[in-house]
Amino acid sequence: MTLIALDSFVEQLADASGQVILPFFRARLDVMDKGAHGHFDPVTEADRAAELIIRQRIQAMFPTHGIRGEEHGTHAGDGIHEWIIDPIDGTRAFVCGLPTWGTLIGFAKNGRAVLGAMNQPYVGERFMGDGARAWMTHAGTTRKLVTRPCAHLADAALATTSPRLFTGKDADAFARIESGVRHCRFGTDCYAYALLAAGQIDLVVEAGLQSYDIAALIPIIEGAGGVVTTWDGGNALEGGRIVAAGDARLHAAALERLQG
Amino acid sequence: MTLIALDSFVEQLADASGQVILPFFRARLDVMDKGAHGHFDPVTEADRAAELIIRQRIQAMFPTHGIRGEEHGTHAGDGIHEWIIDPIDGTRAFVCGLPTWGTLIGFAKNGRAVLGAMNQPYVGERFMGDGARAWMTHAGTTRKLVTRPCAHLADAALATTSPRLFTGKDADAFARIESGVRHCRFGTDCYAYALLAAGQIDLVVEAGLQSYDIAALIPIIEGAGGVVTTWDGGNALEGGRIVAAGDARLHAAALERLQG
Numbered sequence: 001m002t003l004i005a006l007d008s009f010v011e012q013l014a015d016a017s018g019q020v021i022l023p024f025f026r027a028r029l030d031v032m033d034k035g036a037h038g039h040f041d042p043v044t045e046a047d048r049a050a051e052l053i054i055r056q057r058i059q060a061m062f063p064t065h066g067i068r069g070e071e072h073g074t075h076a077g078d079g080i081h082e083w084i085i086d087p088i089d090g091t092r093a094f095v096c097g098l099p100t101w102g103t104l105i106g107f108a109k110n111g112r113a114v115l116g117a118m119n120q121p122y123v124g125e126r127f128m129g130d131g132a133r134a135w136m137t138h139a140g141t142t143r144k145l146v147t148r149p150c151a152h153l154a155d156a157a158l159a160t161t162s163p164r165l166f167t168g169k170d171a172d173a174f175a176r177i178e179s180g181v182r183h184c185r186f187g188t189d190c191y192a193y194a195l196l197a198a199g200q201i202d203l204v205v206e207a208g209l210q211s212y213d214i215a216a217l218i219p220i221i222e223g224a225g226g227v228v229t230t231w232d233g234g235n236a237l238e239g240g241r242i243v244a245a246g247d248a249r250l251h252a253a254a255l256e257r258l259q260g
Numbered sequence: 261m262t263l264i265a266l267d268s269f270v271e272q273l274a275d276a277s278g279q280v281i282l283p284f285f286r287a288r289l290d291v292m293d294k295g296a297h298g299h300f301d302p303v304t305e306a307d308r309a310a311e312l313i314i315r316q317r318i319q320a321m322f323p324t325h326g327i328r329g330e331e332h333g334t335h336a337g338d339g340i341h342e343w344i345i346d347p348i349d350g351t352r353a354f355v356c357g358l359p360t361w362g363t364l365i366g367f368a369k370n371g372r373a374v375l376g377a378m379n380q381p382y383v384g385e386r387f388m389g390d391g392a393r394a395w396m397t398h399a400g401t402t403r404k405l406v407t408r409p410c411a412h413l414a415d416a417a418l419a420t421t422s423p424r425l426f427t428g429k430d431a432d433a434f435a436r437i438e439s440g441v442r443h444c445r446f447g448t449d450c451y452a453y454a455l456l457a458a459g460q461i462d463l464v465v466e467a468g469l470q471s472y473d474i475a476a477l478i479p480i481i482e483g484a485g486g487v488v489t490t491w492d493g494g495n496a497l498e499g500g501r502i503v504a505a506g507d508a509r510l511h512a513a514a515l516e517r518l519q520g
Binding site: 026092093095096097098099100122123157159162163164183184185186187188191195198200201 | 286352353355356357358359360382383417419422423424443444445446447448451455458460461
């Protein structure tokens with residue numbers, strides 16, 4: 001099984017999950033609340049059904065691989081290969097009817113994310129990457145994803161899902177970043193990272209992410225020439241406080257600013 | 261010239277502007293800064309070109325009608341009929357590559373917005389309304405837009421483009437609203453109002469809007485059963501501080517909360 005064949009398998013997972021999810025999008029859903037602490041965290045039937053079909057296909061094809069998913073928990077595998085899945089990243093966008101959610105399918109080997117896809121079936125576009133290259137497909141055409149140069153915070157387009165992601169000292173750190181950039185866009189979820197890979201956004205700063213929120217995006221960002229780490233420069237694979245930049249110089253500047 | 265024929269004319273304007281804009285979307289643009297006070301306000305070539313083609317077609321078809329546009333200013337008309345145009349609402353989304361901007365084409369008669377369209381050519385969807393009914397088209401199908409019932413702030417899905425829209429007492433008023441709703445989504449621009457009409461969002465609260473940011477959306481919201489006014493309950497047509505709700509009870513509750 002080469003990486004090329006894995007690409008095709010990931011495309012199949014994206015196709016299958018898209019077909020499961022789309023009938024639910026903009027339908028009147030009963031939204032359940034799974035937050036343990038009164039925190040609003042919408043989960044839809046689409047979320048659960050899509051993760052299930054992805055897991056079933058992985059288990060049929062690679063019974064020894066581990067799987068981590070947002071909805072159905074962790075399946076321990078061989079300790080080498082692991083799939084990390086978020087069937088609907090941006091559930092709040094989804095329940096609001098905004099076409100800015102995405103299905104995240106990541107594959108890691110020995111603790112390193114090596115293949116990932118972000119699929120948006122309503123818009124009909126898919127971002128993929130394998131760490132060495134990245135590409136997107138839309139309306140039957142494929143194009144290479146390359147980040148754009150941007151060395152300085154003052155020139156940077158920043159994106160984050162919500163300023164409410166940050167509390168305490170993290171909020172102070174985010175404020176230092178926000179006050180220094182050219183402009184900031186909220187409400188972006190996984191699209192921010194995909195569009196950073198596409199050279200449309202320079203910097204993404206978030207906190208409180210889970211592994212399944214970021215794993216699939218790492219090979220896309222890195223494959224397009226970007227850098228993504230935790231706020232202290234560590235491996236982004238386990239989530240937490242994440243900073244991604246299209247330009248390594250900007251990433252270094254952002255790390256310094258975040259650390260005060 | 262009946263309202264039915266005007267519908268078709270607005271569809272033609274939406275088609276034409278979409279064709280002008282799309283080649284610029286996700287192209288590497290030089291973004292100009294037109295802000296007078298150091299405020300970032302991106303304008304693209306697409307913005308200007310799209311408004312121009314819309315204005316040319318209106319002037320050819322209705323030489324006596326007035327036109328207000330974001331980019332090319334005001335053309336005084338007969339004082340009865342007026343077109344109010346924002347070629348790209350959500351320019352920041354546009355420059356970030358997010359598919360959540362829209363082309364707003366509004367038509368007012370005697371100071372009342374009576375027909376409007378929000379067109380999103382990349383996603384391929386169009387929201388329209390005439391105050392009495394509202395509808396959307398996507399992938400060749402048309403469906404009726406109807407707001408959903410939601411009487412109480414505590415149950416409401418709130419959307420706004422950015423918490424940074426609000427300063428001073430307006431920020432306090434917005435905080436009272438945000439703290440009382442079920443959840444809040446940022447980064448929405450014109451999509452928030454269109455999705456309120458579609459019954460996906462219950463409440464939109466914004467400030468600092470121009471007439472061209474809201475005029476086209478009023479007949480869509482009202483046609484779907486919603487209510488949209490200024491924060492003090494006045495006509496929304498001139499913009500300013502805007503509150504839209506899918507349910508008149510929620511609108512009343514939001515007005516009261518905004519006024520402290």
